[in-house]
Amino acid sequence: MADEVIGAFDAAREPSIGIVGAGIVGLAVARELTRRRPGARVVVFEKEERVAAHQTGHNSGVVHAGIYYVPGSLKARLCTRGVALLKAYCTEHQLPYVECGKLVIAARGDEVPRLDALYDRAVANGVPGLRRVGPEGLREIEPHATGLGAIHSPGSAITDYAAVARAFAAEVAAAGGEVRLRFPVDRIEPEGERVRIASGEERVTVDRLILCAGLQADRVATLAGDEPGPRIVPFRGEYLRVKNEKADLLRGLVYPVPEPGYPFLGVHFTRRIDGTVEIGPNAVLALAAEGYRWRDLSPVHLARLAAWPGAWRMAARHWRMGAHEVYGSLSKRAYMKASQRYFPEIGLDDVERYGAGVRAQALDRDGSLVDDFRIHRLGPVTAVRNAPSPAATSSMAIAEHVVDAIGLHADHQLPERVPPREVRGRLRPFASVYRRPIWAASRSSAAARGSGRRRHTR
Ligand SMILES: Cc1cc2nc3c(=O)[nH]c(=O)nc-3n(C[C@H](O)[C@H](O)[C@H](O)COP(=O)(O)OP(=O)(O)OC[C@H]3O[C@@H](n4cnc5c(N)ncnc54)[C@H](O)[C@@H]3O)c2cc1C
Numbered sequence: 001m002a003d004e005v006i007g008a009f010d011a012a013r014e015p016s017i018g019i020v021g022a023g024i025v026g027l028a029v030a031r032e033l034t035r036r037r038p039g040a041r042v043v044v045f046e047k048e049e050r051v052a053a054h055q056t057g058h059n060s061g062v063v064h065a066g067i068y069y070v071p072g073s074l075k076a077r078l079c080t081r082g083v084a085l086l087k088a089y090c091t092e093h094q095l096p097y098v099e100c101g102k103l104v105i106a107a108r109g110d111e112v113p114r115l116d117a118l119y120d121r122a123v124a125n126g127v128p129g130l131r132r133v134g135p136e137g138l139r140e141i142e143p144h145a146t147g148l149g150a151i152h153s154p155g156s157a158i159t160d161y162a163a164v165a166r167a168f169a170a171e172v173a174a175a176g177g178e179v180r181l182r183f184p185v186d187r188i189e190p191e192g193e194r195v196r197i198a199s200g201e202e203r204v205t206v207d208r209l210i211l212c213a214g215l216q217a218d219r220v221a222t223l224a225g226d227e228p229g230p231r232i233v234p235f236r237g238e239y240l241r242v243k244n245e246k247a248d249l250l251r252g253l254v255y256p257v258p259e260p261g262y263p264f265l266g267v268h269f270t271r272r273i274d275g276t277v278e279i280g281p282n283a284v285l286a287l288a289a290e291g292y293r294w295r296d297l298s299p300v301h302l303a304r305l306a307a308w309p310g311a312w313r314m315a316a317r318h319w320r321m322g323a324h325e326v327y328g329s330l331s332k333r334a335y336m337k338a339s340q341r342y343f344p345e346i347g348l349d350d351v352e353r354y355g356a357g358v359r360a361q362a363l364d365r366d367g368s369l370v371d372d373f374r375i376h377r378l379g380p381v382t383a384v385r386n387a388p389s390p391a392a393t394s395s396m397a398i399a400e401h402v403v404d405a406i407g408l409h410a411d412h413q414l415p416e417r418v419p420p421r422e423v424r425g426r427l428r429p430f431a432s433v434y435r436r437p438i439w440a441a442s443r444s445s446a447a448a449r450g451s452g453r454r455r456h457t458r
Pocket residue numbers: 020021022023024025026027045046047048051052053054055056057058059060061062063064183184185186212213214215216220237281356357358359360387388389390391392393394
């Protein structure tokens with residue numbers, strides 16, 4: 001049940017557009033809607049007692065410049081645009097934003113060809129100011145780092161995503177929208193051409209519903225009748241903090257060359273906005289959807305995961321990496337062994353455990369970890385099914401993309417109905433009638449146009 005509201009909620013007023021999830025993606029979408037459609041009634045429904053309670057409030061705070069992503073992918077396009085929008089927003093709203101720069105370092109000989117390939121990809125993505133540097137060059141940028149060579153991205157930055165999310169929420173409220181906290185959406189049903197969402201006894205009907213539920217993306221989407229895949233697999237990312245004057249050894253961001261075929265960027269050194277220097281995150285399979293600690297274990301979650309064929313295929317493919325991550329999680333010494341290749345002066349006694357975040361990573365039925373952002377459209381419902389890193393960086397661009405594609409016309413009428421598809425028994429009627437991927441919607445609309453964080457600790 002909702003018992004707390006940011007903004008003036010008028011119970012007699014029926015909202016037109018609902019958003020589930022007050023993380024940075026949901027709030028960016030809400031803000032974009034209030035800007036483009038000042039008359040629209042926008043309400044964000046959040047199950048927790050505060051905004052940014054999950055991924056948005058537990059990440060590394062890095063503004064990615066767009067180095068890693070497959071050219072032309074949604075990630076590549078929306079990251080580049082997202083950086084520009086976020087930088088301008090932080091400047092305008094006096095939110096923290098520091099262009100401290102990033103080095104991606106090859107520490108072993110076999111990583112050098114992968115570093116070169118990454119450089120070519122980053123150039124193809126139009127990342128500004130890139131340089132490929134050798135061992136001497138990298139020490140000019142980070143005097144205490146070591147490696148065989150590096151990519152330097154001077155535009156990579158740090159920010160405070162929870163503060164950005166709070167600023168989005170404040171803007172939504174100022175524009176007449178609402179963020180309803182402690183409103184865990186547990187049912188989503190069609191009501192004519194509209195959508196009814198419910199939390200316990202409370203019901204709200206909206207014209208459009210956008211699902212941005214992060215770690216619960218699959219569960220909430222299936223409430224609306226979407227297909228079960230991709231499933232969300234939660235990966236806990238644990239951090240260490242450099243606890244003494246050794247923190248001064250790092251100027252900006254230092255990343256490894258990512259492992260091929262793996263969606264995570266690897267344990268990195270991050271200078272945070274508050275001056276803290278962190279090492280992490282690793283990627284350990286969490287035992288509950290919001291499993292911030294080893295002891296957070298949900299048999300229901302594990303049973304659901306075990307019932308998904310993709311989970312077994314993923315395990316067969318990545319068990320070696322998984323075992324390595326578990327070992328690093330249990331042993332600080334093992335965790336630090338790899339990190340010391342980049343900063344040999346930072347030793348085991350210089351670090352302490354510093355909490356964790358949990359990433360929502362989508363997993364297809366065939367066992368592949370979904371790399372790109374993925375968004376489904378089910379008539380009046382739009383479901384963000386995969387928004388992993390760099391979704392915080394890209395949040396404002398994701399919001400533009402989603403709002404472009406939900407098909408709200410200037411007169412606020414419902415859009416033309418998507419041609420009906422064959423009804424499949426396991427989907428609810430409106431879902432099966434309307435379902436089509438959002439990228440199809442956005443392509444056709446483009447053609448028509450002609451063109452202070454909180455961390456859970458162990
Ligand atoms: C350890 C870690 C490090 C990361 N580092 C970076 C980084 O440096 N840079 C970067 O760009 N990205 C990073 N990311 C990724 C980034 O944080 C996420 O991609 C982004 O925050 C996703 O935002 P979101 O709004 O989709 O999800 P979330 O922030 O998780 O928000 C989803 C919200 O939905 C709510 N919700 C769920 N179910 C319901 C329901 N039934 N009813 C109501 N509300 C519901 C949840 O409570 C939650 O508040 C990192 C992530 C992690 C975990």
